[in-house]
Amino acid sequence: MTPALTALLCLGLSLGPRTRVQAGPFPKPTLWAEPGSVISWGSPVTIWCQGSLEAQEYQLDKEGSPEPWDRNNPLEPKNKARFSIPSMTQHHAGRYRCHYYSSAGWSEPSDPLELVMTGFYNKPTLSALPSPVVASGGNMTLRCGSQKGYHHFVLMKEGEHQLPRTLDSQQLHSGGFQALFPVGPVTPSHRWRFTCYYYYTNTPWVWSHPSDPLEILPSGVSRKPSLLTLQGPVLAPGQSLTLQCGSDVGYDRFVLYKEGERDFLQRPGQQPQAGLSQANFTLGPVSPSHGGQYRCYGAHNLSSEWSAPSDPLNILMAGQIYDTVSLSAQPGPTVASGENVTLLCQSRGYFDTFLLTKEGAAHPPLRLRSMYGAHKYQAEFPMSPVTSAHAGTYRCYGSRSSNPHLLSHPSEPLELMVSGPSGGSSLPPTGPPSTPASHAKDYTVENLIRMGMAGLVLVFLGILLFEAQHSQRNPQDAAGR
Numbered sequence: 001m002t003p004a005l006t007a008l009l010c011l012g013l014s015l016g017p018r019t020r021v022q023a024g025p026f027p028k029p030t031l032w033a034e035p036g037s038v039i040s041w042g043s044p045v046t047i048w049c050q051g052s053l054e055a056q057e058y059q060l061d062k063e064g065s066p067e068p069w070d071r072n073n074p075l076e077p078k079n080k081a082r083f084s085i086p087s088m089t090q091h092h093a094g095r096y097r098c099h100y101y102s103s104a105g106w107s108e109p110s111d112p113l114e115l116v117m118t119g120f121y122n123k124p125t126l127s128a129l130p131s132p133v134v135a136s137g138g139n140m141t142l143r144c145g146s147q148k149g150y151h152h153f154v155l156m157k158e159g160e161h162q163l164p165r166t167l168d169s170q171q172l173h174s175g176g177f178q179a180l181f182p183v184g185p186v187t188p189s190h191r192w193r194f195t196c197y198y199y200y201t202n203t204p205w206v207w208s209h210p211s212d213p214l215e216i217l218p219s220g221v222s223r224k225p226s227l228l229t230l231q232g233p234v235l236a237p238g239q240s241l242t243l244q245c246g247s248d249v250g251y252d253r254f255v256l257y258k259e260g261e262r263d264f265l266q267r268p269g270q271q272p273q274a275g276l277s278q279a280n281f282t283l284g285p286v287s288p289s290h291g292g293q294y295r296c297y298g299a300h301n302l303s304s305e306w307s308a309p310s311d312p313l314n315i316l317m318a319g320q321i322y323d324t325v326s327l328s329a330q331p332g333p334t335v336a337s338g339e340n341v342t343l344l345c346q347s348r349g350y351f352d353t354f355l356l357t358k359e360g361a362a363h364p365p366l367r368l369r370s371m372y373g374a375h376k377y378q379a380e381f382p383m384s385p386v387t388s389a390h391a392g393t394y395r396c397y398g399s400r401s402s403n404p405h406l407l408s409h410p411s412e413p414l415e416l417m418v419s420g421p422s423g424g425s426s427l428p429p430t431g432p433p434s435t436p437a438s439h440a441k442d443y444t445v446e447n448l449i450r451m452g453m454a455g456l457v458l459v460f461l462g463i464l465l466f467e468a469q470h471s472q473r474n475p476q477d478a479a480g481r
Helices: 003-022 445-473 475-480
Strands: 030-034 038-040 045-050 057-062 070-072 080-085 094-102 113-118 125-129 133-135 140-146 152-157 165-168 177-183 193-199 217-219 226-229 242-247 253-258 265-268 277-282 292-299 313-321 326-330 334-337 341-347 353-358 366-369 371-373 376-383 392-399 406-408 414-421
Touching: 030 094, 030 113, 045 057, 045 094, 045 113, 057 080, 070 080, 125 193, 140 152, 140 193, 152 177, 165 177, 226 292, 226 313, 242 253, 242 292, 253 277, 265 277, 313 392, 326 392, 326 414, 341 353, 341 392, 341 414, 353 376, 366 376
Parallel strands: 038 113, 133 217, 313 406, 334 414
Antiparallel strands: 030 045, 045 080, 057 070, 057 094, 094 113, 125 140, 140 177, 152 165, 152 193, 226 242, 242 277, 253 265, 253 292, 292 313, 326 341, 341 376, 353 366, 353 392, 371 376, 392 406, 392 414
């Protein structure tokens, strides 16, 4: 065989297989589900298999099933087929693949599609640690939990097409189960809204009902709004409560967050006058569960980032502890301006803290730790020096550290009366007329004359006494006179 013939034969052998590969089976199809691959129990779902224009038939296979799950003719223009499930059940949950048949034979199978059915078990709980409010760019932990011993927890983020995050459950000392998912860094570029599920190892495509959705609030550094209550910080059950969040920044929307809660209340911003914005959050009629610490945030419509938080506002619920408290004034409820008075709050029942409120005051209640003595718990609220601004009606409450936002019934009201300044009459008296018991002095003209005459008599008697003493010390001088 000549060298040229040998070279041609080798070239033919090398080209033959390569040509057959290029003319081989069609590429594998793609498989997806609408509206998604996680479907609630009883809902419809459509599975699509897309292949080639040369396809003559499409076949859907379910893992674990010996027979094809379904076969369908292609839809025009013959490059895909539809497989419908009118009502999702656990029988439909599982892993699927599809392939299609053409004149060249069967294609290779698609990548797998895992079709999940939810709603088979009770929903878990989802919470944020330490809270659902986080500084922009910060990290946090989401806790998915249940009282039953399910094997795995799944965390899903709204609007994200990535695969769900799955963690094995961990048993707590309290008997419950949980999984902790680190999240972050949290940025305001998109919405951070999550749900979680759980499932057993032997049925990985049958999940629980979803948890209630949890939204994360990334807060920024723009100017904080102010938060105030229109009724006062201490309320009784059944009263109405409106919290007002406002700012001079001109925010378009506001949210109200209660510490320890998992949800926010959101309201559009109103502009009562140019340059100001505010939103009212009506929470009444209130119950003991409304007691707690609140903050609010503002944001602009074109931004997903919220402002810095407002200063905290404590809402206190009265009448939740039945031990009684009393309030008294020492030395008494009527005092002259400039003098001292102490308001004493007492109870025979146990309280960690006593709170003192003044009717109509804008500031929060005064708080003092209780002291125990003489078989009573008590706290002393000193007021010195007293001015006319201290006059008013006061009440006292007791609270316990186990739930500091729940208070006792109020004490009987105490009316503190402040008279004019001691030693002058520049301020009109605000209390009853002066009495000897109040040590007030009456500087009338008649009294001043009487005081002057008495002074002259005392001077004259002093001179006589001095002369008598001098005569006793110098008898010769006295005799010479």
